[in-house]
Amino acid sequence: MSEIxxxxxxxxxxxxxxxxxxxxxxxxxxxDRSKKSSKLNSYITENFDNALNRSKEFDEKPDFNKKIPGIxxxxxxxxxxxxxxxTAGSKILENxxxxxESTVTQNIIDHGGIIIGKLNCxxxxxxxxxxxxxxxxxxxxxSENLVPGGSSGxxxxxxxxxxxxxTIGTDTGGSIRQPASFTGTVGLKPTYGSCSRYGIVAFASSxxxxxxxxxxxxxxxxxxxxxxxxxxxDSTSVEFTRGNxxxxxxxxxxxxxxxxPKEYRVDGMPKEIEDLWEKGIKIIKDNGGDxxxxxxxxxxxxxxxxxxxxxxxxxxxxxxxxxxxxxxRSKGENLIDMYEKTRSEGFGDEVKRRxxxxxxxxxxxxxxxxxxxxxxxRRLIKNDFxxxxxxxxAILTPSTPSSAFKIGExxxxxxxxxxxxxxxxxxxxxxxxxxSIPAGHDNNGFPLGLQIIGKAFDxxxxxxxxxxxxxxxxxxxxxxxxxxK
Amino acid sequence: xxxxxKEYLILRxxxxxxxxxxxxVHAQVLSESKLFSSSPTKFGSxxxxxxxxxxxxxxxxxxxINEFCIKQAIKTGIGLNAxxxxxxxxxxxxxxYADLPQGYQISQYKNPIVGEGSVTLDMPDGEKMIGIxxxxxxxxxxxxxxxxxxxxxxVDLNRSGVALMEIVSKPDLRSLDEVNAYIKKLRSxxxxxxxxxxNMQEGSLRADVNVSVRKKGETELGTxxxxxxxxxxxxxQMAIDYEANRQVDILEEGGSIDQETRLFDIKxxxxxxxxxxxxxxxxxxxxxxxxxxxxxxDDFINEIKKEIPELPDEKKKRFxxxxxxxxxxxxxxxSDIETSKYFENVSKNSDVKLATNWITGELFALLNNKSIExxxxxxxxxxxxxxxxxxxxxxxxGKIAKTVFEIMADSGKxxxxxxxxxxLKQQSDPKELEKIIDKVISDNPKNVEAxxxxxxxxxxxFVGQVMKQSNGKANPQLVNxxxxxxxx
Numbered sequence: 012m013s014e015i016x017x018x019x020x021x022x023x024x025x026x027x028x029x030x031x032x033x034x035x036x037x038x039x040x041x042x043d044r045s046k047k048s049s050k051l052n053s054y055i056t057e058n059f060d061n062a063l064n065r066s067k068e069f070d071e072k073p074d075f076n077k078k079i080p081g082i083x084x085x086x087x088x089x090x091x092x093x094x095x096x097x098t099a100g101s102k103i104l105e106n107x108x109x110x111x112e113s114t115v116t117q118n119i120i121d122h123g124g125i126i127i128g129k130l131n132c133x134x135x136x137x138x139x140x141x142x143x144x145x146x147x148x149x150x151x152x153x154s155e156n157l158v159p160g161g162s163s164g165x166x167x168x169x170x171x172x173x174x175x176x177x178t179i180g181t182d183t184g185g186s187i188r189q190p191a192s193f194t195g196t197v198g199l200k201p202t203y204g205s206c207s208r209y210g211i212v213a214f215a216s217s218x219x220x221x222x223x224x225x226x227x228x229x230x231x232x233x234x235x236x237x238x239x240x241x242x243x244x245d246s247t248s249v250e251f252t253r254g255n256x257x258x259x260x261x262x263x264x265x266x267x268x269x270x271x272p273k274e275y276r277v278d279g280m281p282k283e284i285e286d287l288w289e290k291g292i293k294i295i296k297d298n299g300g301d302x303x304x305x306x307x308x309x310x311x312x313x314x315x316x317x318x319x320x321x322x323x324x325x326x327x328x329x330x331x332x333x334x335x336x337x338x339x340r341s342k343g344e345n346l347i348d349m350y351e352k353t354r355s356e357g358f359g360d361e362v363k364r365r366x367x368x369x370x371x372x373x374x375x376x377x378x379x380x381x382x383x384x385x386x387x388x389r390r391l392i393k394n395d396f397x398x399x400x401x402x403x404x405a406i407l408t409p410s411t412p413s414s415a416f417k418i419g420e421x422x423x424x425x426x427x428x429x430x431x432x433x434x435x436x437x438x439x440x441x442x443x444x445x446x447s448i449p450a451g452h453d454n455n456g457f458p459l460g461l462q463i464i465g466k467a468f469d470x471x472x473x474x475x476x477x478x479x480x481x482x483x484x485x486x487x488x489x490x491x492x493x494x495x496k
Numbered sequence: 497x498x499x500x501x502k503e504y505l506i507l508r509x510x511x512x513x514x515x516x517x518x519x520x521v522h523a524q525v526l527s528e529s530k531l532f533s534s535s536p537t538k539f540g541s542x543x544x545x546x547x548x549x550x551x552x553x554x555x556x557x558x559x560x561i562n563e564f565c566i567k568q569a570i571k572t573g574i575g576l577n578a579x580x581x582x583x584x585x586x587x588x589x590x591x592x593y594a595d596l597p598q599g600y601q602i603s604q605y606k607n608p609i610v611g612e613g614s615v616t617l618d619m620p621d622g623e624k625m626i627g628i629x630x631x632x633x634x635x636x637x638x639x640x641x642x643x644x645x646x647x648x649x650x651v652d653l654n655r656s657g658v659a660l661m662e663i664v665s666k667p668d669l670r671s672l673d674e675v676n677a678y679i680k681k682l683r684s685x686x687x688x689x690x691x692x693x694x695n696m697q698e699g700s701l702r703a704d705v706n707v708s709v710r711k712k713g714e715t716e717l718g719t720x721x722x723x724x725x726x727x728x729x730x731x732x733q734m735a736i737d738y739e740a741n742r743q744v745d746i747l748e749e750g751g752s753i754d755q756e757t758r759l760f761d762i763k764x765x766x767x768x769x770x771x772x773x774x775x776x777x778x779x780x781x782x783x784x785x786x787x788x789x790x791x792x793x794d795d796f797i798n799e800i801k802k803e804i805p806e807l808p809d810e811k812k813k814r815f816x817x818x819x820x821x822x823x824x825x826x827x828x829x830x831s832d833i834e835t836s837k838y839f840e841n842v843s844k845n846s847d848v849k850l851a852t853n854w855i856t857g858e859l860f861a862l863l864n865n866k867s868i869e870x871x872x873x874x875x876x877x878x879x880x881x882x883x884x885x886x887x888x889x890x891x892x893x894g895k896i897a898k899t900v901f902e903i904m905a906d907s908g909k910x911x912x913x914x915x916x917x918x919x920l921k922q923q924s925d926p927k928e929l930e931k932i933i934d935k936v937i938s939d940n941p942k943n944v945e946a947x948x949x950x951x952x953x954x955x956x957x958f959v960g961q962v963m964k965q966s967n968g969k970a971n972p973q974l975v976n977x978x979x980x981x982x983x984x
């Protein structure tokens with residue numbers, strides 16, 4: 012591995028600005044390593060030649076005032092990228108080449124970033140292991156045959172394996188934080204409305220949020236600055252003063268009140284996760300933070316509510332993939348037959364499962380009992396957080412109830428798979444920001460993460476707390492490049 | 497189709513059935529761009545040339561509300577004397593069809609932008625109030641074209657996403673004439689407001705018609721059928737008449753009406769079942785998560801209220817009070833905003849009574865003959881006012897004025913010029929007139945004698961002779977006066 016691959020995003024930015032490295036050198040290093048890492052299957056579409064040309068163009072006319080000048084980045088294949096195939100992990104979009112750029116990837120380009128490829132993900136971001144992708148499993152670089160988490164599994168794997176210096180994912184119920192936790196990396200889901208959803212293939216519109224995935228908290232702060240913007244093309248985008256997250260990063264958490272929700276101590280949680288949580292609590296106390304026990308009484312209802320709201324929205328969002336306008340089309344005897352064949356062949360099982368759940372819960376006669384009830388639960392969960400934030404500034408929990416599992420282990424047990432999202436889902440339902448940072452390892456040496464949840468639009472605060480824990484917890488990823496040998 | 501002064505009833509022997517009608521009018525919002533995208537809305541463009549990525553539902557595309565369309569809906573609501581709701585919600589109506597790119601239509605279901613209101617109809621036997629249930633905004637779908645390619649259906653998405661207002665009436669309409677008056681009144685109000693051009697040929701105004709029947713005197717509503725997408729008043733009336741008779745026939749045979757959606761076949765003049773209640777779509781309505789609830793504060797609504805022009809009902813009242821017009825005349829003059837503008841222009845600069853008569857008489861006949869709108873009239877309101885003033889000040893007679901009017905219709909010329917050029921000026925000089933009259937009297941001694949011996953009717957003969965001698969230009973009033981003096 013080249014030394015360049017070991018550099019973090021902020022280091023690379025410094026090297027470029029100080030003219031120690033050129034964009035071409037950096038881009039080449041990540042492309043080379045990506046080429047050697049095909050066994051991980053983290054890419055769906057490579058953009059190597061084009062990216063290399065872009066890096067040369069940058070070097071010819073460099074603009075060092077940009078936030079990520081000439082930096083190559085691979086991105087989750089849920090972001091529409093102009094003239095670059097965008098599949099959302101689905102067969103139904105296998106040949107879809109957008110004529111437009113998502114706002115988030117446009118922001119990356121505008122800040123000097125270069126897109127080197129599109130990363131694997133669960134089909135339409137529906138999954139927690141990257142096993143529902145039409146383009147195959149992704150290997151977790153931590154260990155062979157281990158899932159990298161999902162749905163941003165290609166992103167977490169490529170980042171941990173250093174095929175990209177940083178990346179972006181989307182998080183509907185934990186799709187950034189859980190894969191970050193599974194791969195020993197940092198992942199942040201911003202407040203709903205912080206990053207524009209324009210040009211992101213929609214899964215569940217009221218929950219989807221794009222966010223940064225990086226090696227450390229500093230990189231995370233920088234990439235969030237790049238991604239987040241008010242966008243009139245997204246009606247749910249919120250106009251608020253976005254911080255100078257990197258510049259204002261501050262490890263001092265003295266006097267900060269951190270809540271520990273008792274409802275997150277779930278039955279059967281592994282002792283190592285319990286210990287990890289205690290470790291986090293101790294670091295906060297040692298650094299002058301106040302740890303306060305809090306209650307989020309409706310936590311238990313979050314997962315069922317999520318698995319009603321998200322499929323309901325998805326069933327409608329995915330109606331546009333009908334073979335009429337773009338994407339995969341199967342031949343049919345008539346319109347209905349064409350629809351049925353196209354969607355039967357074009358969608359995978361998990362997507363179909365969720366479309367069916369979503370269609371059911373919205374059906375007349377069931378709407379009140381399911382969808383409307385779930386929306387009420389959602390309001391109660393939001394109220395829980397509002398109450399808690401009268402007492403505390405942020406909340407600390409584990410990111411996931413377990414470490415990464417083996418490929419195939421939970422594939423045929425959707426409920427066990429869904430339980431993986433138990434700590435992350437409530438945050439999406441409440442629209443809050445949360446960050447997962449690596450904090451330790453389980454007995455197998457697999458990474459485990461801690462989650463810090465903040466108040467709405469208070470990203471700076473959770474970045475600061477994460478920064479403080481990161482400095483004191485001494486986490487290191489153990490990756491031996493097993494897939495290259 | 498039905499006698500204006502008679503009740504609209506379906507008769508079977510001695511039994512009388514009343515027809516209950518409610519309309520769901522779909523009015524295209526007059527707007528440069530679509531409800532949730534910036535694509536243009538021009539009618540008659542090449543297929544698929546007015547389509548944005550949002551309209552074609554590309555992955556990741558999001559709707560953004562067009563504020564202008566919201567204002568248009570609010571204006572229309574105000575024009576319907578309706579409650580403007582401070583909070584309304586856009587919902588998704590989910591169904592699959594080739595010309596519905598999103599797989600759902602964005603509409604408003606439980607919380608429409610406009611609530612209850614009313615429209616007043618001017619019927620021959622007086623005013624009638626029709627209740628408005630609601631007005632909501634929704635997207636139009638594209639168009640499926642089945643008759644170009646023998647193998648395939650083609651889709652044109654130009655209309656996809658165009659803003660429609662669905663105006664739902666209460667089941668208050670009772671006759672075909674009321675349906676006619678209701679549609680015309682709605683159209684008139686929206687044209688005054690500039691919120692819909694009301695052009696039925698271009699599909700800017702269409703309606704779903706709900707029809708039920710009951711024996712006269714009963715108070716419970718019968719089971720209704722909905723006739724989808726009828727695009728002219730005449731077809732609405734035909735469809736209702738057919739449907740009401742069909743329902744009565746079923747009831748007469750002891751049957752019952754199935755609640756269903758029906759189509760009107762123009763060629764066969766009949767309605768046909770499209771789908772029954774059992775296989776009605778389950779549209780799975782739910783709030784569109786891509787759009788926030790639409791919240792309107794009172795200031796915003798009040799600002800729009802300030803932009804509301806004088807509407808037909810107020811204008812009619814004013815015309816009656818200020819100009820002393822009959823309700824009938826006022827109604828004719830206010831029903832179309834352009835006509836009312838024309839009238840006000842003419843009457844402002846001339847005489848109200850003459851303006852009313854000339855517009856509703858000669859001008860309407862002319863427009864009718866030429867099949868043109870009043871805005872295309874070759875006779876401008878300024879020129880008509882001038883013509884009326886020429887009559888008023890005695891420059892020309894009413895009869896000559898008709899000749900001048902005809903020349904104006906062909907040439908668009910200023911009436912003063914026409915009168916001058918053609919020498920049509922009225923002969924009002926008493927000395928000149930006396931010369932002619934003296935000549936007529938001396939030329940017709942026998943008639944003079946007969947008149948003097950009591951044949952009063954011969955007076956008209958002398959007037960006619962004088963007019964003839966003067967080539968019609970003699971001032972009739974003066975002629976009368978002088979003749980009387982001379983003959984008596």
